[in-house]
Amino acid sequence: MEVGLQFIFQNTHEGMSDAEMFRQESDLAILAEEVGMDFVQAPEHHFDPGYSMMPDGMQWIAYIGARTSRIKVGTGAIIVPWWGNPLRVVEKIAMLDILLGDRFTLGFGRGLARKEYETFGVDMNESRQRFDQAVPLILDALETGIAEWDTEFFTQPRTEIHPRPERGFRDRGFYSVAMSPDSTIAAADLGGTMMSFVQLPWEQHHEAVEAWRTRFAEVHPDKKPGAPVFSDFTFCHADAAYAEEMAYKYLTKYYKTVIRHYDFDGSHWGDTKGYTSYQGASDAINAVGVDAAAEGFVQTQAWGTPDQIIETWTRRVEMSGELRPALAVSYAGMPFELARESLTLLGKEVAPALRELGAKVSVSA
Numbered sequence: 001m002e003v004g005l006q007f008i009f010q011n012t013h014e015g016m017s018d019a020e021m022f023r024q025e026s027d028l029a030i031l032a033e034e035v036g037m038d039f040v041q042a043p044e045h046h047f048d049p050g051y052s053m054m055p056d057g058m059q060w061i062a063y064i065g066a067r068t069s070r071i072k073v074g075t076g077a078i079i080v081p082w083w084g085n086p087l088r089v090v091e092k093i094a095m096l097d098i099l100l101g102d103r104f105t106l107g108f109g110r111g112l113a114r115k116e117y118e119t120f121g122v123d124m125n126e127s128r129q130r131f132d133q134a135v136p137l138i139l140d141a142l143e144t145g146i147a148e149w150d151t152e153f154f155t156q157p158r159t160e161i162h163p164r165p166e167r168g169f170r171d172r173g174f175y176s177v178a179m180s181p182d183s184t185i186a187a188a189d190l191g192g193t194m195m196s197f198v199q200l201p202w203e204q205h206h207e208a209v210e211a212w213r214t215r216f217a218e219v220h221p222d223k224k225p226g227a228p229v230f231s232d233f234t235f236c237h238a239d240a241a242y243a244e245e246m247a248y249k250y251l252t253k254y255y256k257t258v259i260r261h262y263d264f265d266g267s268h269w270g271d272t273k274g275y276t277s278y279q280g281a282s283d284a285i286n287a288v289g290v291d292a293a294a295e296g297f298v299q300t301q302a303w304g305t306p307d308q309i310i311e312t313w314t315r316r317v318e319m320s321g322e323l324r325p326a327l328a329v330s331y332a333g334m335p336f337e338l339a340r341e342s343l344t345l346l347g348k349e350v351a352p353a354l355r356e357l358g359a360k361v362s363v364s365a
Contacts, residue, residue, distance in 0.1 A: 012050055042057030093142060097167070110128065124273075
């Protein structure tokens with residue numbers, strides 16, 4: 001069971017420039033290799049440094065890949081509808097894969113923030129169709145080295161890809177963000193391993209995992225699904241009381257940026273094609289209030305002492321089978337010294353225990 005980091009790139013640090021924050025966040029990825037983590041992955045977000053600023057995760061992982069020698073680096077994820085012609089994505093992926101080899105992991109998503117869609121001039125109501133059309137085109141071009149398509153949203157005369165892709169991703173695996181029921185099914189239909197954030201009691205995430213596995217088996221009976229990626233916001237410290245204090249302080253602040261960035265307390269979800277399932281969550285937040293919703297969010301995350309975090313992930317794995325934890329360690333203006341201390345302890349005590357847990361699950365499966 002691989003254990004890694006999900007980066008956020010959120011600048012709510014008082015008096016810190018975006019440039020300095022970006023450099024310090026990137027240094028955490030270098031430290032991740034030093035403390036023994038297995039992978040790091042980058043999001044894609046635009047125009048809102050108070051939530052996340054990562055305009056090109058592929059560019060960032062090329063930098064991190066060159067600064068490290070062992071750790072895997074991946075896209076978590078490329079938001080395909082924001083890239084226009086899928087050919088541009090194909091070229092970037094092909095080049096990264098040639099340079100990084102098995103260290104490169106590929107993940108796709110379709111995006112959720114209205115502001116990002118509006119700023120790019122892309123109709124959010126078309127996101128599902130754009131994603132569903134573009135990702136197979138990208139995967140096909142990476143298999144064949146040829147880009148050629150004529151769909152509702154994308155037209156491309158026959159073009160050879162150079163540098164030519166050495167191998168595709170359909171057989172060796174890729175990830176697809178699955179944060180809603182239809183995205184879960186879409187990930188399975190594509191043959192992708194689901195990738196999600198912990199935001200609910202684990203029993204509900206387990207239901208999503210089971211739905212994805214069931215659909216995957218139906219559509220790809222000869223293919224073995226990978227271990228689902230789940231990211232949550234962690235803080236690790238030897239003192240349980242201090243870990244709880246810091247977790248509540250920074251996770252609560254982070255959650256409120258999520259509500260703001262995604263308009264999760266709004267009413268537009270029910271009218272946005274492909275996102276209507278989010279209206280129920282929005283209504284629930286409005287019913288209980290943001291503070292109560294933030295309390296619930298904090299309680300769903302894996303934080304505490306190393307033993308407490310291991311216990312949380314053990315319960316998840318015992319219910320859902322092997323997982324791929326992608327831990328967020330820096331967020332909401334947390335001082336970088338705290339993030340480094342937390343990451344170091346995670347690498348030293350938590351990651352080895354979770355790998356051992358995964359090995360036991362694999363043997364018993």
